[in-house]
Amino acid sequence: MSAPRKTKAKGAGNVAHFKSLYVLVGFFYAFLYFPIIVLVAYSFNTGTRAMVWKGFGIDWYVKVFTNGAILDAAKNSLLVGLIATILATTIATAGALALARGGAFRGKGVSMGVMTLPLIVPEIVTAVATLMFFSAIGLNLGLGNLIIAHTVFCIPFAFMPIRARLEGMDTYMEQAACDLYATEWQAFRYITLPMMMPGIIAGATLSFVISLDDFIISLMVSSAGTTTLPVYIYSMIRNGISPEVNAISTVLFGVSLALVTIYWIASKPRK
């Protein structure tokens, strides 16, 4: 009898074998999250110096929420984010529907590319181009300028989850609705729209987060009176890092985290 063949080592090819990888992953997370943890922690510091711990308290949050300039910036951010999200999501929904349900048309592939191209164009390029374009046509609508700029760069972010949702949806559902005496509009209203809703919610939250956190384009396009929160925070930092910056940043972080969680839940494929 021949010797038993040596079986392949159990789990060969599984990178989890390399213990050093755990260390690397640990470093990765530490670099990523340590600064944020420190920022959040120090936002509850009662001292006036940003990096010297005095005691726990929410003094700086109270300060933030009574600071008129910060509140104005926050209001601008929310308003711009909200309107830009509504516009971008509506346009993205229409675009996704045309691409997924509009049948074959000339330039379908190109439309697809054009829709998502802004994702890979460097933001600074978009920002400069937008600024130049607005001043070239003499557009001066105050917050309106910001809303237009935000809407444009939010569209691809809203588009992606909506399209992903639509791609996974069979046209059989709409056919079944039409078979059951629904007009095309009713089939859309009662079947297509509710079924793509998770994608729309995901797209909307993603756009809102992107708009809320945007800095470069906002910096270029905003003018006095239309400062958004990230732009205001940046201007605060130039006067030194104060615990107030920590507090407002923590609020922004918290809101973004909540929205991303919503996005994540909404875009999870339902079984």
Added chain:
Amino acid sequence: MAEIAVDVQNIVKHYGSFVALNDVSLSIQDNEFFTLLGPSGCGKTTLLRSIAGFEEVTEGKIFLYGEEIEDLAPHQRPINTVFQHYALFPHMTVHDNIAFGLKRLGKSQAEIDKTVKEMLALVQMEDFGNRRTNNMSGGQMQRIALARALAPKPKVLLLDEPLSALDLKLRQAMRDELQKLQRDTGITFIFVTHDQDEAMSMSDRIAVMSNGQVQQVGTPDEIYNRPKSRFVADFIGDTNIVDVTIEATDAKSTLYRSKGGVGLQVERATDLTVGAEISINVRPENVVIVDAGKGRADATLTHKSFFGRTSIYSMELNDGTLIKSRYSSRDELGRKEMAIGDSVGIDFAADTLAELTS
């Protein structure tokens, strides 16, 4: 004569240059369980979708109880469909799924609730009204799809291979249920399948299709025992087909001669003329093995296969033509043992022979 539910007249359907339906005409009667049977790709679904309104026909007319409908949108046709993969609305409860069509028709809430209840009872799913349709079993989804399609009391119900996603046991149980549903509701069913057993066991009439054309329409018995073409004979069950020429015929009998020269005298008249080249068809269960010299032709036993319930004997006629004979195990009791190489005679009743002209 019964009223005609669906009258399909000379339907042609092109997909680009591909001809999916080639001059199809059918008259489906009121309250009939009608089946479209054929191999994959023969155009069954295309025909069904044309009747439902999802495909625009290239040529031809479709009438529903006398009314021309081929230009109407799907939602304007009082026809409902049970889709192969059910297409239940995942974001609605079972109740709302079944109520969907009724709502679109503008029924009152009281009437809707009453009908939904009736439908759930009809498919024995009374307790499922408030359930969501995901994580239901295939059989349950099937029943809900049926209830949803039947709720608006359509004039015709279309079913596109509704049983193909179910396992064998359930499929057989659903066959009986579907048949009962059709009888209880009195609604005309047009059922699509590529499973001949399904078609044979459920249908009032069957249309056998191939390559976008209807080959033959008839009751299961006619389709099985009186196939008109080689395709139909071959597609439905096991069979013996022999190419022959008609050598002589009179009012009482016909003499067929095979290519290899074997003559078969059958005491039945034919409509065909002497010299016609056709094929003849006899089902294996109709072929009887007798002593050599006593049958219509002599043959040599070449093979025997035992399947438990039945046995198949393979024989060769003197010109080498293969003939199969099927015996049920009960018929075999007390029959004398036969060995490979034995000379035997084959016989069959005259009316079990079918002439295949194409």
